[in-house]
Amino acid sequence: MELVSIGFGAMVSLERLVSVVSPESAPVKRLVQEARERGMLIDATYGRKTASVFIMDSDHVVLSAIATDKIAARLGVQVELAEKEEE
Numbered sequence: 301m302e303l304v305s306i307g308f309g310a311m312v313s314l315e316r317l318v319s320v321v322s323p324e325s326a327p328v329k330r331l332v333q334e335a336r337e338r339g340m341l342i343d344a345t346y347g348r349k350t351a352s353v354f355i356m357d358s359d360h361v362v363l364s365a366i367a368t369d370k371i372a373a374r375l376g377v378q379v380e381l382a383e384k385e386e387e
Contacts (some may be wrong), residue, residue, distance in 0.1 A: 304374055307366040310344035312354055319355040320371050323363070328353055335361035 303311040321328050332353060335341040340360050348365035355361060364371070 304371070306344055306352075306354065306362065306364040306371065308344070308346045310364070312356070312362055314375070316356045316358060317354060318357050320368050320375075321353050321355065322368050323350045323353045331355070332361055332363070335359075 302314045304314055304317075305311050323329065323332065332341065332350075338359075342360055342362045345363050345365040350363045351366055352364045352368040352371055353361060354364065
C-alpha cells in the first residue's frame with residue numbers, strides 16, 4: 301500500500317484516492333457538507349484553512365491544509381497552468 305502525506309503527519313492511501321479538488325466551488329462545498337452530515341468527513345487540517353479536498357473510493361471525504369498543486373507535486377502529477385487550458 302502506497303501512502304502520500306497530506307500534511308501534519310496525516311497520510312492517505314493512493315490506492316483508495318479518486319480525486320483531489322479545490323474547496324472553493326459550491327459543488328465541492330456541498331459535497332463536504334453532505335459528508336459531514338453522513339459522518340464520512342475526515343478533517344486533517346488541524347485547525348488550519350482547508351486548501352484541498354480528497355475524495356476517496358470508500359465515499360469518505362478528507363480535508364487537508366496543503367494546496368492541491370503541492371499535493372499534485374507529491375503525487376508526481378504535472379499541473380498545467382489555467383492559461384494553457386483556456387487556449
